Amino acid sequence: MTIDQSKIDASAALLQQASDTYGAELVFACSFGAEDVAMIDLISKHAPSIQIVTLDTGRLPQATYDVMDACREKYALDIKVYFPDASEVEEMVRESGLNLFYKSVESRKQCCAVRKIKPLKRALAGQKAWITGVRREQADSRQDMAAIEDDAFFGLKKFNPLIEWTEAETWDYIRSNDVPYNALHDQHYPSIGCEPCSRSITVGEDPRSGRWWWEREDGVAECGLHASPLKQPKS
Ligand code: SF4
Incomplete structure (x- = not known):
């Protein structure tokens, strides 16, 4: 499916609105999935002053580091990388492996809190707004999300410029604009996070079943960063 130029224009306009409103107190939290590399391309063309931040959990696939550097080189953007607190990781690994x-949902949430949520909180500290690459059709829990929201969990305004985009439109944009993307997508990984918590899926499987598949009978789970405020994890 070819993406309509009006959808691209609406996303670009929202990025410009966010940038004009929040200036240096705005960041794009990028995980280098398909939506996020499309967003990097949009930011570079329409709102290049937006600060891009990302998390290196220490457990990312090599393909993610490759696409990070490919984007860094192609767009000459300043991408700020946040890492987990070393002493917290050491203590967690010493106690739990x-x-x-x-081992358990609680242990998985502990790992996500140490390696992802706490570093993201540091990345968002002092900011007034953030941008994400979430799309409505990605998960049932995202059906009620809007293009602009109040993020009660982080206490920020949240912009979701791609909320109306479909998966096919996202890929049309990536290919039409020669955007670097994570090579794991070509191996049927729809959603890519940490290496031990991401897998390829087969035709017909829910795209979210590529993450934390062992936790639920239906194989679909959310990390919590983009669930509705009422469903956000405590950390
Ligand atoms: S996705 Fe997996 S490895 Fe990454 S922080 Fe969460 S539990 Fe840990």
Whole structure:
């Protein structure tokens, strides 16, 4: 499906609105998935002063580091990388092992809190707004999300410029604009996070079943960063 130029224009306009309103107190939290590399391309063309931040959990696939550097080189953007607190990781691993996330939901949430949520809180500290690449059709929990929201969990205004985009439109944009993307998408990974918590899926499977599939009978789980405020994890 070819993406309509009016959808691209609406997303670009929202990025410009966010940038004009919040200036240096606005960041794009990028995980380098398909939507996020499309967003980087949009930012570079329409609102290049927006600060881009990303999290290196220490467990990312090599393909994610490759696309990070490919974007860094193509767009000459300043991408700020946040890491987990080393002493917290050391303590967690000493107590529960390197692969604690497979032991229980609580252990997985502990790992996500240490490696993702706390570093993201540091990245968002002092900011007034953030941008995400979420799309409504990605998950049932995202059906009520709007283009502009109040994010009660982080206490920020939240902009979701791609909320109306479909998966096919996202890929049309990536290919039409020669945007670098994570090579794991070509191996049927619809959603890419940490290496031990992401997998490829087969035809007909829910795209979210590529993450934390062992936790639920239907194989679909959310990390919590973009669930509705009432469903946000405490950390
Ligand atoms: S996705 Fe997996 S490895 Fe990454 S922080 Fe969460 S539990 Fe840990």
